[in-house]
Amino acid sequence: MVTLIERYRSFLPVTDATPALTLGEGNTPLLRARQLEQQLGCRLFLKVEGMNPTGSFKDRGMVVAMSLALERGAGSVLCASTGNTAASAAAYAAASGLRCTVVLPAGYVAPGKLAQALVYGARIVAIDGSFDRALELAREAAERSGAELVNSVNPFRLEGQKTAAFEICDTLGRSPDVLALPVGNAGNITAYWKGFREYREVGKTGNLPMMWGFQAEGAAPLVNGAPVDHPQTVATAIRIGRPARGNEALAAARDSGGLLAAVSDEEIMEAYRLVASCEGVMCEPASAAPIAGLLRRVRTGHDLSGLTVVAVLTGNGLKDPATALASFTEPETVPAELSAVLRALAATA
Ligand code: AN7
Numbered sequence: 001m002v003t004l005i006e007r008y009r010s011f012l013p014v015t016d017a018t019p020a021l022t023l024g025e026g027n028t029p030l031l032r033a034r035q036l037e038q039q040l041g042c043r044l045f046l047k048v049e050g051m052n053p054t055g056s057f058k059d060r061g062m063v064v065a066m067s068l069a070l071e072r073g074a075g076s077v078l079c080a081s082t083g084n085t086a087a088s089a090a091a092y093a094a095a096s097g098l099r100c101t102v103v104l105p106a107g108y109v110a111p112g113k114l115a116q117a118l119v120y121g122a123r124i125v126a127i128d129g130s131f132d133r134a135l136e137l138a139r140e141a142a143e144r145s146g147a148e149l150v151n152s153v154n155p156f157r158l159e160g161q162k163t164a165a166f167e168i169c170d171t172l173g174r175s176p177d178v179l180a181l182p183v184g185n186a187g188n189i190t191a192y193w194k195g196f197r198e199y200r201e202v203g204k205t206g207n208l209p210m211m212w213g214f215q216a217e218g219a220a221p222l223v224n225g226a227p228v229d230h231p232q233t234v235a236t237a238i239r240i241g242r243p244a245r246g247n248e249a250l251a252a253a254r255d256s257g258g259l260l261a262a263v264s265d266e267e268i269m270e271a272y273r274l275v276a277s278c279e280g281v282m283c284e285p286a287s288a289a290p291i292a293g294l295l296r297r298v299r300t301g302h303d304l305s306g307l308t309v310v311a312v313l314t315g316n317g318l319k320d321p322a323t324a325l326a327s328f329t330e331p332e333t334v335p336a337e338l339s340a341v342l343r344a345l346a347a348t349a
Contacts, residue, residue: 019070025059035278042304050316058088064160066092069148078147080134083113090120103134112319132242152187165195175205180290181312183213184238186245193252211258214293220262234265237286267292282317
């Protein structure tokens with residue numbers, strides 16, 4: 001197996017002294033979404049980042065940040081998280097023999113993510129406060145304790161995450177015309193934009209994509225132009241009111257001729273069900289934001305025809321079963337008889 005770090009070594013801040021570390025991250029599928037294309041009018045690919053070892057894109061950045069923490073002789077790592085960063089940090093810390101502490105907003109982390117952090121053996125600090133407060137506390141605690149901060153304020157996280165842009169270009173033979181993704185703390189949009197630009201510098205792509213970032217309406221500081229003190233959205237992964245990389249995200253949207261826009265929770269849930277039922281890919285609610293954003297653009301009269309669009313499905317839907325089940329009525333229990341099954345078959349025929 002060629003690891004992510006080996007494959008893109010010349011673009012990464014690693015040396016021969018950097019310990020080798022991998023859980024099999026990266027090399028995720030880029031799927032053609034032929035059913036959704038009919039609604040959108042563009043050529044659409046899904047970058048399925050939920051196929052990473054802990055079920056989200058965070059693993060790309062975490063493997064680089066953790067390798068370098070190991071190289072520097074760190075004993076423990078620390079992060080704030082809406083859930084996925086915590087799961088990823090906990091897994092890579094376990095594989096590295098490092099202690100891991102995660103600071104989470106109590107009550108707003110999807111159960112699958114919490115379960116991951118617990119099982120991988122992280123220490124969990126659930127605060128009575130938001131992600132933004134958790135990040136503030138984690139930054140201060142890292143400074144005082146000497147623990148390595150592995151949030152995306154850590155530049156090595158972005159170095160790893162930019163490899164997703166490389167993979168997309170390697171598969172398509174060029175950059176897409178549009179890269180659509182959810183935006184929370186704004187690390188990922190910053191990393192993708194860096195990746196595409198670096199690939200163009202070395203001639204691996206001739207063009208650059210427009211960066212289209214989507215936030216949830218109740219947590220849209222970059223769209224509103226002001227921090228949000230009490231962010232709210234069903235997409236808990238992006239329930240963030242003061243994005244650490246906000247300025248970089250604004251620059252990426254501006255410099256690429258792209259945009260930052262908001263979508264409602266209803267639109268997110270509609271897109272979440274649609275991508276699963278049309279394409280067979282179950283992502284988490286936050287990851288459906290770019291699909292919701294594309295649908296809204298088409299419905300408000302924008303023509304996407306002729307464009308090659310890549311939507312990044314950042315996290316795996318299995319992390320958040322509660323939200324999935326809440327949007328459906330539970331199937332009724334019937335007698336264990338053939339007639340019941342035949343009735344159901346006839347009803348769906
Ligand atoms: C599925 O785990 O911030 O804009 O603490 O989990 O780079 O923050 C997660 C963010 C999109 C937003 N999709 O990415 C965390 C955390 C999913 C996510 C985002 C997150 P950024």
